Amino acid sequence: MDTNVQKKRESKKSLRIKVISLGNAEVGKSCIIKRYCEKRFVPKYLATIGIDYGVTKVQVRDREIKVNIFDMAGHPFFYEVRNEFYKDSQGVILVYDVGLRESFDALDSWLTEMKQEMGSQANMESIIFVVCANKVDLTKRRVVDESEGRLWAESRGFQYFETSAQSGEGISEMFQAFFSSITDMCENGGKRPNPEVSIGFTKEQADTIRRIRNSKDSWDMLGVKPGATREEVNKAYRKLAVLLHPDKCVAPGSEDAFKAVVNARTSLLKNIK
Ligand code: GTP
Numbered sequence: 001m002d003t004n005v006q007k008k009r010e011s012k013k014s015l016r017i018k019v020i021s022l023g024n025a026e027v028g029k030s031c032i033i034k035r036y037c038e039k040r041f042v043p044k045y046l047a048t049i050g051i052d053y054g055v056t057k058v059q060v061r062d063r064e065i066k067v068n069i070f071d072m073a074g075h076p077f078f079y080e081v082r083n084e085f086y087k088d089s090q091g092v093i094l095v096y097d098v099g100l101r102e103s104f105d106a107l108d109s110w111l112t113e114m115k116q117e118m119g120s121q122a123n124m125e126s127i128i129f130v131v132c133a134n135k136v137d138l139t140k141r142r143v144v145d146e147s148e149g150r151l152w153a154e155s156r157g158f159q160y161f162e163t164s165a166q167s168g169e170g171i172s173e174m175f176q177a178f179f180s181s182i183t184d185m186c187e188n189g190g191k192r193p194n195p196e197v198s199i200g201f202t203k204e205q206a207d208t209i210r211r212i213r214n215s216k217d218s219w220d221m222l223g224v225k226p227g228a229t230r231e232e233v234n235k236a237y238r239k240l241a242v243l244l245h246p247d248k249c250v251a252p253g254s255e256d257a258f259k260a261v262v263n264a265r266t267s268l269l270k271n272i273k
């Protein structure tokens with residue numbers, strides 16, 4: 001065969017990508033990578049100092065993918081070291097610990113840090129994100145449930161996985177889906193699919209469910225001022241009911257949010273003359 005043709009075919013088949021791990025210190029980023037690459041788990045905490053770098057090869061369909069993994073330190077102390085490594089990533093593994101709410105709440109600020117550091121190069125549409133709800137083996141200390149994590153991830157077009165670096169649950173599924181999505185994106189001109197088309201619910205629905213979960217009382221849940229009239233309560237209720245009715249809304253947690261709204265309305269109306 002003509003050597004040029006052969007070279008061309010080989011270069012179509014092989015692909016080089018860069019992926020990074022992000023999330024608070026001690027959530028299990030390094031252990032997830034170690035579980036996948038070395039098939040083992042280290043119970044002792046060894047904080048990543050700045051950054052760890054590794055290379056692995058994976059097969060996706062007929063392509064060989066060379067993966068450069070940059071495992072970031074989560075501790076704020078290493079910000080200066082970390083910030084240089086955001087650029088040119090095709091994939092990001094976002095990790096939180098299901099037993100630590102602050103590590104889940106911090107995901108937004110990790111995205112902000114990344115956007116800031118990428119500067120004018122920031123094109124988040126050309127990056128595949130996966131979210132790992134890690135340490136699911138520690139069921140007794142779990143405080144962030146699946147629907148809450150899934151909602152945060154899927155409303156942004158990110159895939160969500162429940163993982164345990166300790167038991168291995170979800171790890172190979174996550175990496176397989178991650179590398180295959182990156183390959184799809186590279187083959188499709190570097191754009192990931194529109195999340196609303198693929199997930200079937202809107203950002204407004206996702207944001208409303210999150211707001212309802214975090215509301216401090218029934219007034220707040222319905223989005224009306226304390227002391228509102230029956231009409232105001234009913235109007236707010238109807239708007240939320242249309243948005244979240246289980247027949248219409250498939251977002252994770254929508255059923256619970258809908259029930260909470262019904263209960264909030266009932267309890268408010270009881271006390272309004
Ligand atoms: P930094 O490098 O400091 O950012 O932390 P990291 O996110 O890389 O955390 P690391 O992987 O070092 O894990 C932190 C601690 O959590 C270690 O003691 C691990 O053994 C433990 N750990 C990680 N994943 C799991 C898990 O899935 N289950 C349990 N039970 N422990 C885990």
Ligand code: MG
Pocket residue numbers: 029030031046047048071072073074
């Ligand atoms: Mg680490």
